[in-house]
Amino acid sequence: QIQLVESGGGLVQPGGSLRLSCEASGMFFPNFDMNWYRQAPGNDRELVATITYRHITNYADFVRGRFAISRDNAKKTVYLQMTSLEPEDTAVYYCNTQTSWGQGTQVTVSS
Numbered sequence: 001q002i003q004l005v006e007s008g009g010g011l012v013q014p015g016g017s018l019r020l021s022c023e024a025s026g027m028f029f030p031n032f033d034m035n036w037y038r039q040a041p042g043n044d045r046e047l048v049a050t051i052t053y054r055h056i057t058n059y060a061d062f063v064r065g066r067f068a069i070s071r072d073n074a075k076k077t078v079y080l081q082m083t084s085l086e087p088e089d090t091a092v093y094y095c096n097t098q099t100s101w102g103q104g105t106q107v108t109v110s111s
Contacts, residue, residue, distance in 0.1 A: 001026045001050070002024065002025070002026045002027045002083040002097065002098075002100040003024070003025045003026050003095070003100075003109040004022055004024050004095045004096070004100055004101065005019065005022065005023050005025075005095075005102055005103070006020060006021065006022045006025070006093065006094065006095050006102040006103065006104060006105040007020070007021050007022075007023075007105060007109075008020040008021050008105060009092075009093060009106045009107045010106075010107070010108070011108045011109075011110065012085055012107070012108070012109055013109070013110070013111050014085060014087060014109055014110075014111055015053075015084060015085065016040050016085050016109070017081070017082060017083045017084075017085065018058055018080060018082045018085065018107060019081045019082070020036070020079065020080040020082070020093055020105060020107075021030045021078075021079055022034070022036075022077060022078045022079075022080075022095030022102055023075070023076060023077045023096070024076045024077070024078070024094060024095075027039035027097070029073055029076040030053060031053050032053060032098070033050060033051070033052045033053055033097065034050070034051050034069075034071060034078040034079045034096070034097050035047060035048075035049070035050045035094070035095070035096040035097065036049045036050075036069060036078070036093060036094070036096070036109075037093070037096055038089075038090050038091035038093045038094065039063065039091055039094070039104075040047065040090060040091040040092075042060045043091075044088075045094070046060065046077060047057070047060055048060055048063055048067065048080070048093070049063065049067055049068075049069040049080060051069045051070065051071050051078060052070070057069050057070075063082075063089075064085045066082065066083050066085075067080060067081065067082050067083070068081040068083075069081075076080050078095060080093065082107070083084030085107075085109045086109060086111075087109045087110060089107060090107060090108050090110070091106075091107060092104040092105065092106050093105050093106075093107055097101075
């Protein structure tokens with residue numbers, strides 16, 4: 001059974017940075033594409049970034065140039081480095097692969 005555990009969320013001021021981590025277990029991590037989603041109150045869950053098993057990355061337009069997704073196969077972990085954070089980035093961020101989801105980590109951008 002695949003398990004995904006996110007960490008690294010918190011409160012940050014506008015313009016600040018955070019790095020989210022998602023540690024996976026119960027799967028052969030190098031073979032899986034990994035995604036970060038987010039959901040703000042009252043909004044649908046939306047795709048933020050993807051990294052394929054070949055390390056090809058893709059980003060939603062609203063984060064391109066500010067966020068970077070990466071993976072460490074030896075640690076079975078995918079990261080989301082977030083910079084130039086804006087209040088509109090406030091959301092619960094979720095790690096995902098196929099039909100498996102983590103519990104989410106809250107990111108709040110506020111002064």
